[in-house]
Amino acid sequence: MTWLAIGIGNTLRSDDGLGPWLAERIADWRLPGVTIRVVHQLTPELAVEIAQHDRVLFLDSSRTDDEPRLVEVEPAQTANRLGHAMSPGDILAWASAFGARRPAWAARVPGSDYRFGEGLSAAAAEAGERALADIARLLREHTGCTKSV
Amino acid sequence: MTKRIIIDPVSRIEGHAKISIFLDEKDEVLEARFHVTEFRGFERFCEGRPFQEMPGLSARICGICPVSHILASSKAGDMLLAVEVPPTALKLRRMMNWGQILQSHALSFFHLSGPDFLLGWDSAPATRNVFGLIAQHPDLARQGIRLRQFGQEIIEGLGGRKIHPAWSVPGGVREPLTAELRDRFVAWLPESFRAVDHALAFFKGFLDKHREEIETFGDFPSLFMSLIQPDGTWETSDGLLRIGDQTGKILVDDPDPLNYQTHIGEAVEHDSYLKSPYYRPIGYPDGVYRVGPLARLNLCERMGVPRADVELVEFRQRAGRVASSSFHYHYARLIEMLACLENLERLLGDPDLLSGRCRADAGLNRLEGVGISEAPRGTLFHHYKVDEQGRLLKINLIIATGQNNLAMNRTVTQIAKKYLRGTKIPEPMLNRVEAGIRAFDPCLSCSTHAWGQMPLHVQLINAHGEIADEVRRG
Numbered sequence: 001m002t003w004l005a006i007g008i009g010n011t012l013r014s015d016d017g018l019g020p021w022l023a024e025r026i027a028d029w030r031l032p033g034v035t036i037r038v039v040h041q042l043t044p045e046l047a048v049e050i051a052q053h054d055r056v057l058f059l060d061s062s063r064t065d066d067e068p069r070l071v072e073v074e075p076a077q078t079a080n081r082l083g084h085a086m087s088p089g090d091i092l093a094w095a096s097a098f099g100a101r102r103p104a105w106a107a108r109v110p111g112s113d114y115r116f117g118e119g120l121s122a123a124a125a126e127a128g129e130r131a132l133a134d135i136a137r138l139l140r141e142h143t144g145c146t147k148s149v
Numbered sequence: 150m151t152k153r154i155i156i157d158p159v160s161r162i163e164g165h166a167k168i169s170i171f172l173d174e175k176d177e178v179l180e181a182r183f184h185v186t187e188f189r190g191f192e193r194f195c196e197g198r199p200f201q202e203m204p205g206l207s208a209r210i211c212g213i214c215p216v217s218h219i220l221a222s223s224k225a226g227d228m229l230l231a232v233e234v235p236p237t238a239l240k241l242r243r244m245m246n247w248g249q250i251l252q253s254h255a256l257s258f259f260h261l262s263g264p265d266f267l268l269g270w271d272s273a274p275a276t277r278n279v280f281g282l283i284a285q286h287p288d289l290a291r292q293g294i295r296l297r298q299f300g301q302e303i304i305e306g307l308g309g310r311k312i313h314p315a316w317s318v319p320g321g322v323r324e325p326l327t328a329e330l331r332d333r334f335v336a337w338l339p340e341s342f343r344a345v346d347h348a349l350a351f352f353k354g355f356l357d358k359h360r361e362e363i364e365t366f367g368d369f370p371s372l373f374m375s376l377i378q379p380d381g382t383w384e385t386s387d388g389l390l391r392i393g394d395q396t397g398k399i400l401v402d403d404p405d406p407l408n409y410q411t412h413i414g415e416a417v418e419h420d421s422y423l424k425s426p427y428y429r430p431i432g433y434p435d436g437v438y439r440v441g442p443l444a445r446l447n448l449c450e451r452m453g454v455p456r457a458d459v460e461l462v463e464f465r466q467r468a469g470r471v472a473s474s475s476f477h478y479h480y481a482r483l484i485e486m487l488a489c490l491e492n493l494e495r496l497l498g499d500p501d502l503l504s505g506r507c508r509a510d511a512g513l514n515r516l517e518g519v520g521i522s523e524a525p526r527g528t529l530f531h532h533y534k535v536d537e538q539g540r541l542l543k544i545n546l547i548i549a550t551g552q553n554n555l556a557m558n559r560t561v562t563q564i565a566k567k568y569l570r571g572t573k574i575p576e577p578m579l580n581r582v583e584a585g586i587r588a589f590d591p592c593l594s595c596s597t598h599a600w601g602q603m604p605l606h607v608q609l610i611n612a613h614g615e616i617a618d619e620v621r622r623g
Contacts (some may be wrong), residue, residue, distance in 0.1 A: 048295070094260070096283060
């Protein structure tokens, strides 16, 4: 079972860097079969890489959630095509062009400070730690890996 | 160490595209305006930094076209150093820019605008989506993704990363190409040519059936601006700045980048963070000019590579010597992708690319520098003034999307006049307004990321300043 974990965000916009921060922490676990990607934003060619893995995990900051959430993601039925931003659902939809309909999850971790700056706010770091516990459980369930994380 | 830079206002960092359509006393369309309510601030918060940092800093402006900023910034740095950039570095910078144009145009054509072409503006919402597109045209969908992937591979291969590669620097580039990378790029080419050939054949068939959209999506006379080689060949990285009019008359052919403000003024509107550049001799707001693929094709004499030159001839047979409809931006993008591939094919055979002599070292020799490069969506200016220590005193960036701002306003106005009747926003008009803006492929909100997407907000405002109708989408 292979996983692609994608950390999304801009590390120069404070809590927007939650996705890359989570990705780095997961990379430190060195789990077999788990590939880590860090991206500024989602782009269509990730669909090719998604199609090469069995499971997908999106890691991102959230401005709308109060608590860290780990939710299943379905391919999007519609897409906003005015801007360049793509959602996890958009990417999953594009991945289906390669015959891939992969089970996918998104870890959405609340951020509060999106001003210019490096590093997470204390609240975001604390929420990130809680999200990591949920992510570790998810990966253990699906990979069967018993390695302590 | 944690660093924080406070910039006010900070409450509007998400990108929003807002369109206001103003009606007269008879509820007929008076004009439309496209606003961007996103604050950037790069021109101010980079003040005080060493100019050598600017390629890396300004790359953060955008996650889609960072290479454009890196290249324009490096060129401004070249001028401050007053060095002659080694030929290998010039070639490699060009190569990265072609990769950048490929990936950006592929995103615009196949993914953002593809559903319009392939499924139709008025097709059922239930099928006007990615799945409908993949179901009806799976090959094009896959080819588009792979083509974009090739462009990204070039950027990552040369720069070490896909986004924000800190590779091009004042004086040249950090690393040359390796033989292994060259061979990898060469292996990608046949598949990429097939993708562009397929898209061109499809699009030409589509064009003949959509005369109405061609005549409605921003079809008006204007000026055009782009870089161009001195002999008139299509250019994306160097050369001179050319401005021409709708009749094909050349108004400006200026080899000195420091003169750009002689030709271009920048207007600021109270309701948008997007500046409105204009052609200074005509003034604001009538000095409308367009930049980007359409401008580059309108201003050049030839593409400089055989297959794209054949396509340029056909383009002009279909659209005129100077194409006036903004709808033809899409067609121009396809021809530019073909030209990028042909140029890559040609350049990849050059042994000079592997040379280690790819960066000129020097200290500060000038206090003012301007770098001009062609971003996928148009001409990009980076203008720096520095002190004796090379610290930035003043920065001016003129972004391609801003330069198309006035043209986008006219485009939306034209579409609204055609499709709006009364004081309700009809679905067909909304679809076409979106598509009309997409023709320019504006880059609005790439400097920040947050969960969610950029919504479109359209307001219809009557002669009394009241909101008659409004729609949010996205």
